[in-house]
Amino acid sequence: MKYVDVVIVGGAVVGSAAAYFLRAQSGFKGSVLVVEKDFSYEQSATSRSAASIRHQFSTPENIRMSQFGTHFIQNIGDYLSVGGEVPDVGFHEGGYLFLATMAGRDVLEANHRVQRSLGVDVALLAPAQLQARFPWLNTSDLSAGSLGLSGEGWLDAYGLMQAYRRKAVSLGAEYQQAQVTAVQRAGRAITAVTLSDGSTVNCGLVINAAGTGAPALAQSAGLFLPVQSRKRCVFFFSTPAEVSQCPLVIDPSGAYFRPEGSGFICGISPPDDQDPECFDFDVQHGLFDDVLWPTLAARVPGFEAARVQNAWAGHYDVNTLDHNVILGAHPEVDNLLFANGFSGHGMQQSAAVGRALSELVTFGSYRTLDLSAMGWARVIERRPLLEVNVV
Ligand SMILES: Cc1cc2nc3c(=O)[nH]c(=O)nc-3n(C[C@H](O)[C@H](O)[C@H](O)COP(=O)(O)OP(=O)(O)OC[C@H]3O[C@@H](n4cnc5c(N)ncnc54)[C@H](O)[C@@H]3O)c2cc1C
Structure with a gap:
């Protein structure tokens, strides 16, 4: 039976950013499989996004994530070039x-x-x-x-997603078109994912980057995700x-x-x-x-x-609690990481979140931007981290 170290469920902008940052993370030596149910991405939020990036949030973490997003896009050639080809995501710094x-x-x-x-x-x-x-x-x-x-403006979200994906593949990530129908849980651990063709992939860790498909995935692990x-x-x-x-x-x-x-x-x-x-x-x-x-x-x-x-x-x-991303592991399961509930901000946060996930997988903690405030604790304790500037 197939085994991979990290399965990423959902291969749009967030899943592909996570795949890229993981493979680029020098401390990470494992294998990465991205399972995406539709390679056309036709119905993904990423393809239908207004694709804009702003720094004008009220939550400091959101501001910092978008600041990194702008830095990443402005220097995209340093991160995502493949074979000397620099991706063009058409960033227009219109404010x-x-x-x-x-x-x-x-x-x-x-x-x-x-x-x-x-x-x-x-x-x-x-x-x-x-x-x-x-x-x-x-x-x-x-x-x-x-x-x-x-620093603020708009770009081609589909192009950004494809640029992450191309680079992730060039660094050794594997993509497979299939739907993950369930994650298999034994106590505090996820042991495998089940695919729509009935096959099973054993794994060391799962990242839930399934967008609006995320709550169903969480539910299959016995967890309620308020998205x-x-x-x-x-x-x-x-x-x-x-x-x-x-x-x-x-x-x-x-x-x-x-x-x-x-x-x-x-x-x-x-x-x-x-x-x-x-x-x-x-x-x-x-x-x-x-x-x-x-x-x-x-x-x-x-x-x-x-x-x-x-x-x-x-x-x-x-995210029906507070319109902010829910990031990281649920306290009851150690090896299922969430990146869901973006509430309209996921394209611009993809770089910061992809990097954050790669740090959680590799080191078990944040190394650059501390995003602990975006974790599950506030969700479970019903302490909303309210973003005032919801658009
Ligand atoms: C109209 C609109 C405007 C927006 N405007 C902006 C904006 O201006 N700026 C901004 O930053 N963000 C914006 N967003 C939000 C942004 O597009 C999303 O937050 C971001 O694209 C989320 O990316 P994602 O990869 O998490 O989810 P998605 O792009 O939805 O991708 C999830 C992927 O998971 C796959 N999937 C789901 N379930 C499974 C499963 N069980 N097995 C395998 N694959 C699965 C899906 O096929 C999909 O490809 C907008 C969104 C919309 C809809």
């Missing part, structure tokens, strides 16, 4: 702009202080400064805006309006928009009580007509003439 009315100003300022203390390159702008910088923006109801001056699949729709629209130097703008309503190719993409997360668990990919077209279009046209009058050209739905793996 984020969080807008606040009077009601949101205190939160914006509190976040600003945390961000500045961690070296985030961010500026608080008054409405007149916003107007001068972005003449297409309606600032009449705003009290301030927080603009990322460097749900929640639908998010993204709309691509064109406009004849001149909206130049546009960052990724977060409206006080929570709606966002940013440039994409010749047009813009936009979306909004529903309120919690209208956000049930969901596994279909049906686009909620009414969301654009009834919510996004009026909101965006009020914020950018030029968007009055917006025309939707394309739209898609994807699934966030939402």
Whole structure:
């Protein structure tokens, strides 16, 4: 029967980042098998992501993870080149702009202080400064805006995932297309994974990087993972309006928009009580007509003439406790590591999380960025580590 040291379940951006960092970790000598149920990645969150990276979080760990994410992307050739070929993930350092009315100003300022203390390159702008910088923006109801001056932007998430994967394979990781139907547990240890063809792979450790498939995997080990699949729709629209130097703008309503190719993409997360668990990919077209279009046209009058050209739905793996990743081992099982519940931040956190997992596997503890706060303890004790800037 086949034996591998580490099985990674799910080979999209997080699983592939973990495979890369493990194989690149000089202290790690084991074998790595990534089991991915669909090599097209068609329904993965990674393929359907808005693919943006920001430093403007309220949780220090989230800020630090994204700072490393930017460093990684800016130096991607040092990490992920294969045969001298540097991956091109099309990083566009366009920044984020969080807008606040009077009601949101205190939160914006509190976040600003945390961000500045961690070296985030961010500026608080008054409405007149916003107007001068972005003449297409309606600032009449705003009290301030927080603009990322460097390090934030957007990229090709699918390209990043493939770059991790290619490099991981070049370093000896193996990929297999199959669904993991269960992990086999004996007391405090996982001993094997069962695949959809009925075969079994014995293993020394399992990493759960299965996105919205993660709770089912946890359940097969007798563990409850508080993660749900929640639908998010993204709309691509064109406009004849001149909206130049546009960052990724977060409206006080929570709606966002940013440039994409010749047009813009936009979306909004529903309120919690209208956000049930969901596994279909049906686009909620009414969301654009009834919510996004009026909101965006009020914020950018030029968007009055917006025309939707394309739209898609994807699934966030939402951590229902606090919208932050659950990282590391559950206290009842030593060799099953989790990296789930990203709640819309997993692409930008993939590098930091991949590195963190490689450290946990190799050394049993974090060596670079201490991410203990993102572990299971807070989940089990119901102590949410609340991220205020949820988008
Ligand atoms: C609309 C949308 C917009 C987003 N915008 C952003 C953004 O701007 N910035 C950002 O950082 N993040 C964003 N995200 C979130 C980000 O895309 C995800 O957090 C990230 O891609 C998660 O990666 P993952 O590898 O954990 O999961 P996924 O990409 O979902 O991959 C999980 C993989 O596991 C496989 N799998 C599942 N179960 C099994 C099993 N039992 N056996 C084998 N394989 C299995 C699946 O086939 C899949 O390929 C967005 C997500 C969506 C949906």
